[in-house]
Amino acid sequence: xxxxxxxxxxxxxxxxxxxxxxxxxxxxxxxxxxxxxxxxxxxxxxxxxxxxxxxxxxxxxxxxxxxxxxxxxxxxxxxxxxxxxxxxxxxxxxxxxxxxxxxxxxxxxxxxxxxxxxxxxxxxxxxxxxxxxxxxxxxxxxxxxxxxxxxxxxxxxxxxxxxxxxxxxxxxxxxxxxxxxxxxxxxxxxxxxxxxxxxxxxxxxxxxxxxxxxxxxxxxxxxxxxxxxxxxxxxxxxxxxxxxxxxxxxxxxxxxxxxxxxxxxxxxxxxxxxxxxxxxxxxxxxxxxxxxxxxxxxxxxxxxxxxxxxxxxxxxxxxxxxxxxxxxxxxxxxxxxxxxxxxxxxxxxxxxxxxxxxxxxxx
Amino acid sequence: xxxxxxxxxxxxxxxxxxxxxxxxxxxxxxxxxxxxxxxxxxxxxxxxxxxxxxxxxxxxxxxxxxxxxxxxxxxxxxxxxxxxxxxxxxxxxxxxxxxxxxxxxxxxxxxxxxxxxxxxxxxxxxxxxxxxxxxxxxxxxxxxxxxxxxxxxxxxxxxxxxxxxxxxxxxxxxxxxxxxxxxxxxxxxxxxxxxxxxxxxxxxxxxxxxxxxxxxxxxxxxxxxxxxxxxxxxxxxxxxxxxxxxxxxxxxxxxxxxxxxxxxxxxxxxxxxxxxxxxxxxxxxxxxxxxxxxxxxxxxxxxxxxxxxxxxxxxxxxxxxxxxxxxxxxxxxxxxxxxxxxxxxxxxxxxxxxxxxxxxxxxxxxxxxxx
Numbered sequence: 001x002x003x004x005x006x007x008x009x010x011x012x013x014x015x016x017x018x019x020x021x022x023x024x025x026x027x028x029x030x031x032x033x034x035x036x037x038x039x040x041x042x043x044x045x046x047x048x049x050x051x052x053x054x055x056x057x058x059x060x061x062x063x064x065x066x067x068x069x070x071x072x073x074x075x076x077x078x079x080x081x082x083x084x085x086x087x088x089x090x091x092x093x094x095x096x097x098x099x100x101x102x103x104x105x106x107x108x109x110x111x112x113x114x115x116x117x118x119x120x121x122x123x124x125x126x127x128x129x130x131x132x133x134x135x136x137x138x139x140x141x142x143x144x145x146x147x148x149x150x151x152x153x154x155x156x157x158x159x160x161x162x163x164x165x166x167x168x169x170x171x172x173x174x175x176x177x178x179x180x181x182x183x184x185x186x187x188x189x190x191x192x193x194x195x196x197x198x199x200x201x202x203x204x205x206x207x208x209x210x211x212x213x214x215x216x217x218x219x220x221x222x223x224x225x226x227x228x229x230x231x232x233x234x235x236x237x238x239x240x241x242x243x244x245x246x247x248x249x250x251x252x253x254x255x256x257x258x259x260x261x262x263x264x265x266x267x268x269x270x271x272x273x274x275x276x277x278x279x280x281x282x283x284x285x286x287x288x289x290x291x292x293x294x295x296x297x298x299x300x301x302x303x304x305x306x307x308x309x310x311x312x313x314x315x316x317x318x319x320x321x322x323x324x325x326x327x328x329x330x331x332x333x334x335x336x337x338x339x340x341x342x343x344x345x346x347x348x349x350x351x352x353x354x355x356x357x358x359x360x361x362x363x
Numbered sequence: 364x365x366x367x368x369x370x371x372x373x374x375x376x377x378x379x380x381x382x383x384x385x386x387x388x389x390x391x392x393x394x395x396x397x398x399x400x401x402x403x404x405x406x407x408x409x410x411x412x413x414x415x416x417x418x419x420x421x422x423x424x425x426x427x428x429x430x431x432x433x434x435x436x437x438x439x440x441x442x443x444x445x446x447x448x449x450x451x452x453x454x455x456x457x458x459x460x461x462x463x464x465x466x467x468x469x470x471x472x473x474x475x476x477x478x479x480x481x482x483x484x485x486x487x488x489x490x491x492x493x494x495x496x497x498x499x500x501x502x503x504x505x506x507x508x509x510x511x512x513x514x515x516x517x518x519x520x521x522x523x524x525x526x527x528x529x530x531x532x533x534x535x536x537x538x539x540x541x542x543x544x545x546x547x548x549x550x551x552x553x554x555x556x557x558x559x560x561x562x563x564x565x566x567x568x569x570x571x572x573x574x575x576x577x578x579x580x581x582x583x584x585x586x587x588x589x590x591x592x593x594x595x596x597x598x599x600x601x602x603x604x605x606x607x608x609x610x611x612x613x614x615x616x617x618x619x620x621x622x623x624x625x626x627x628x629x630x631x632x633x634x635x636x637x638x639x640x641x642x643x644x645x646x647x648x649x650x651x652x653x654x655x656x657x658x659x660x661x662x663x664x665x666x667x668x669x670x671x672x673x674x675x676x677x678x679x680x681x682x683x684x685x686x687x688x689x690x691x692x693x694x695x696x697x698x699x700x701x702x703x704x705x706x707x708x709x710x711x712x713x714x715x716x717x718x719x720x721x722x723x724x725x726x727x728x729x730x731x732x733x734x
Contacts, residue, residue, distance in 0.1 A: 100642045248731075255724035259717055266713045273706045278640035 008040065018043045027221075028067050028228050030249060048250035062126040064257065066150070067224060068264050069119045074217060076112040084164065086209035088202050091166035092282040099279065110272030116158050118267070120297050123151040124352075132345040134331075134338065141328035142230045148324050150223050155297065157216035160208040162295060163200065171283030172292040174200060176363070180298055183305050183314040187321075200285075293363030300352055302359035375407055375415070387480040391487075395445075402431070426468040429455060454537040476500055476536075492536070494529055501530045511586035519590075528554070551579045558664050565668035577603065617666055617674055624662070624678045624685075628655050631685045634692055643695050648688045655684040 001009070011017060017040040025034055025047075032050045034043050083102055085094040098105040127147055130136065136144040159181075163174040178198045182188050192198070195207045247253065280289065293299065305313035335341045376399045377384030387393055392401075400407050405420035423431050433452035435441050442449050455461045455473075463470035476491060483490035491500045498518075502509030512518055512530070520527035533550055534540065548571065552559030562568045567577055582599045583589060597606075600614040631652055635645045658681035662674050 096642055100644055251724045251727040255720050255727075258720050262713050262717050262720070266710065269709060270706065273702050276641070279642050280640065 026225055033232060050249045052247055052249055052253055062122055062129055064260060065122050068261055069115055070220060073115050076108050079108050080112060086205050091205055095165040096279060107272055110276050111268045113277050114268050114271045119154055120158055123154055127151060128345055128349055132342055134341055136328035136331050139234045144328045145325060146223055146227045153216055153219045157212055160212040163208050166283045168280040168283055168289045169292060172288060173295060176294040177298055180294055180301050180305060184317050185314055186318055299359030300355035302362060303355055375410060383480055390482050391484050392482055428472040428474055432473045451537045458538045460539055497531055498529050508586050515588045516590040517588050547578045547580060558667050561665050562667035616671055620674060620678055624659055624681050627682055627685045631688050634689055638692050651684055651688055655681040
């Protein structure tokens with residue numbers, strides 16, 4: 001018996017390894033159900049021959065990319081948290097220390113920031129992909145609802161994280177973000193309840209920090225768990241697949257996952273080296289730098305909120321948000337034609353881009 | 364007069380003169396127990412106009428104001444507790460204001476600068492002689508000079524630091540004089556002592572000692588003093604020296620040296636700004652560039668001696684610091700390029716790993732299908 005097998009046997013006599021495997025599979029490691037009464041060897045054998053749809057291939061790749069990016073955010077975020085100090089006095093200095101003085105701090109910081117941008121881009125694409133392929137139809141309503149929730153929570157995590165470096169850019173960008181959030185009813189009330197106002201004060205950083213490193217990641221873990229859970233129950237989106245395309249978990253899926261991980265590392269590191277973020281000096285509430293606007297994915301809200309009179313823009317955004325969540329329950333009746341849905345996807349993406357560009361011009 | 368009658372006197376005078384009374388209530392005289400009767404006499408205890416305006420009641424005519432104010436303010440027994448000097452009246456009478464007043468009572472008297480019933484201490488914000496207000500107080504009559512002053516570097520520095528010269532810094536408030544040109548070096552030298560020393564060491568100083576020209580104001584202006592005219596030599600040196608003269612050539616040389624050093628320091632500061640955004644640690648360099656700026660400032664002061672050698676020596680120190688900083692920053696920036704080299708190695712590793720994973724996957728699938 002090989003030494004590894006001996007160690008596994010020794011461990012298995014004392015701990016249920018299949019249960020641990022089952023726990024990780026709940027977070028996307030493995031697609032399928034696991035019988036925890038089986039030995040780990042049997043469970044892995046069953047898992048390896050389990051037939052899957054081409055999981056790591058387009059268009060399903062967006063889902064696993066999201067989760068991988070989220071894991072990267074958690075790892076890099078934990079490393080940053082070792083040195084970051086969430087106070088008005090030392091937030092900027094500690095960020096500068098991380099980037100400037102700590103070994104590879106600049107890389108970790110840049111990977112974290114680029115990772116956040118990529119995560120939001122991929123999540124927006126993912127929702128567009130769901131709409132395009134009508135991934136809201138029975139029994140996959142929860143795919144859509146959880147997808148929207150993941151996008152909203154990720155945006156919240158992005159916005160709270162944006163303030164933390166506390167340089168001029170992050171401070172004034174947060175000020176503009178808060179000006180937008182303040183005008184959306186209900187969201188403004190929730191924010192007000194959590195943070196205690198729309199001014200950036202002594203307590204704001206610590207509250208944003210808590211939301212950023214505890215509340216939002218926890219919510220995302222729960223949402224990812226729910227997503228994987230519903231995937232196991234109803235299966236991946238029902239695309240028409242040829243029989244010969246069916247693949248097994250091992251080696252196809254596992255190795256595709258590994259390849260995707262390396263590709264993400266490649267993209268993040270390359271972006272971090274060539275397009276490093278630069279600190280714009282410590283935040284100064286009395287000195288507004290030119291050209292600072294809200295975060296890029298919030299730009300489309302500026303024309304909506306500023307050009308629709310009597311504060312109705314905020315109500316419209318709230319209404320759209322509620323409709324997005326409830327969409328699976330009435331979407332099927334409205335969007336029966338697949339061609340129309342596909343055309344509308346491009347229309348909505350185009351509208352989003354146009355509004356964002358307009359917002360960018362008037363920010 | 365009892366305390367009760369003093370209180371009554373205020374309230375009764377104020378019954379008929381409410382506006383004057385309300386202004387007077389806020390004045391330093393009221394706080395210190397000087398009341399209506401102290402200056403105007405009369406009976407403060409009656410509301411009968413005739414009786415109130417009897418008993419040596421007086422309006423104080425303009426031509427008697429200096430003597431009237433002086434009756435208390437020249438009295439050492441009264442002024443001693445407040446630490447106010449008692450030579451104000453005599454200084455005033457010997458000043459240009461006082462002498463003009465003797466010719467015409469329309470010329471400035473105490474109340475024109477200090478106010479009448481509203482007199483306040485000079486450290487009160489509303490006081491007319493408060494350093495923040497005194498420029499406007501003088502400017503009521505000296506409008507053109509006020510405009511010149513407001514365009515000057517002295518005023519620019521006042522807005523920023525509140526400790527640079529205002530009217531009364533150079534012109535004693537009770538002895539305003541037109542300065543003799545021969546004394547102006549002493550006046551400016553009260554603050555700019557090193558500049559004066561440098562000036563007196565140079566050829567200008569020696570000439571000034573004999574002939575009284577050129578004075579500080581000839582190059583810098585008087586009330587409209589500009590920060591530095593070293594770099595505008597045609598407008599300053601060119602006034603006395605022809606462009607072909609040896610003196611003008613020296614001035615040109617000095618100006619070029621100073622300008623070059625200034626440009627070099629500014630360039631280094633810009634490099635520091637860029638480096639800070641990367642970020643590279645620049646705090647030490649910032650302190651060193653301040654040192655370079657100090658040398659530049661020292662050289663600007665030494666310009667008064669018109670010595671190229673002395674200036675060159677000081678400016679060289681500034682340029683050396685500037686160059687050292689630039690070299691060190693560039694070195695640090697070059698180190699950043701190693702990141703890109705590291706990236707190429709990283710790419711190679713990533714592609715190799717992906718290649719191995721894909722080959723291994725294909726091999727495993729092939730082996731499984733063969734089984």
